[in-house]
Structures are given as structure tokens and as C-alpha cells.
Amino acid sequence: MKSIDYYEALAAQAERGELVSIGEVHRGEQSREATRQMLLTASGVASVEELLSGVRRGRRRLDDSETSTDTWKVKAPSRLTQIVDDHAHGLGKNRSEFVRDAVAYYLAALDEGPVSQQGRVHHSARR
Structure with missing residues (x-):
């Protein structure tokens, strides 16, 4: 984790105009498309639909016959x-x-x- 001093130094550099852009700046639709492409590439899928189909909504039920569950609190090293x-x-x-x-x-x-x-x-x- 970076320290507060690191971020303060970074902010000072930005205020002095000393930071250099490392990539192209996108806005609007171009930004949305670039973000979409990054997500698809990172997740290894071809479409947003395929990406969303792999996203689990909540946790799966433990067992169809289970009507209640217990929560355990366990201390461990x-x-x-x-x-x-x-x-x-x-x-x-x-x-x-x-x-x-x-x-x-x-x-x-x-x-x-x-x-x-x-x-x-x-x-x-x-x-």
C-alpha cells in the first residue's frame, strides 16, 4: 500500500504539470468502447452477453432441501x-x-x- 506522502507528492507533480500521459485520452462513446474492449479482453470473452452470463447473482443455494442455514464463527491462526x-x-x-x-x-x-x-x-x- 502506498503512503500518504506518495500521493501528496503525486498531487504536487500534477499541479506543477509534471505528469506525462501514458496513453490516449478517451471521452464519451470512445471511452465507453475502450472500456468495453478492456473488460472483454481481461475476462477472455467475446461479448458483453457472454461476460454477464458468467456473473453469479448472489450465492447459490447450499441444497434444494435446505430451508435454513447456520453461520459459524471460527477462530483460526x-x-x-x-x-x-x-x-x-x-x-x-x-x-x-x-x-x-x-x-x-x-x-x-x-x-x-x-x-x-x-x-x-x-x-x-x-x-
Whole structure:
């Protein structure tokens, strides 16, 4: 993270006219088109429709049969949090999804069977 001094120095340079533009300045429709192209290139898709189709709206339901969920608050060492986050990111999951799956797999290993193919605990396995 940059310090306040960095930004103050940058502002002073701008006020003195010492900053150099590193690209073309776009306005209006030209700006919208340039932004659209940057988003499409960065996301690796060909159209705005394709980009929007990949955007999830809210989180998916945990299970069609679930009518309520519980929220857990768990304290963990910072190093464990980083490891979990790294693994979750590598699997394309968020921390909550990763922890839910990890607990379900752990319970399956203990009990050999109370977990569905999707990693969800069967209702009969709940105590």
C-alpha cells in the first residue's frame, strides 16, 4: 500500500504539470468502447452477453432441501487462513465453500457415508 506522502507528492507533480500521459485520452462513446474492449479482453470473452452470463447473482443455494442455514464463527491462526484461502482460490471456491466441503469430507472419513456426492451432509447424519 502506498503512503500518504506518495500521493501528496503525486498531487504536487500534477499541479506543477509534471505528469506525462501514458496513453490516449478517451471521452464519451470512445471511452465507453475502450472500456468495453478492456473488460472483454481481461475476462477472455467475446461479448458483453457472454461476460454477464458468467456473473453469479448472489450465492447459490447450499441444497434444494435446505430451508435454513447456520453461520459459524471460527477462530483460526492467520497462517491456516492463508492456506485455506490459497486452496479455495485454486479450486475456484470462496472460503465458506471450501470449509463446508472440508468439514463434510472430514465427517465422511470419520463416519464413512453421511455425505452426498456433492459433499453435503445427509439429513440422517445430523445429530
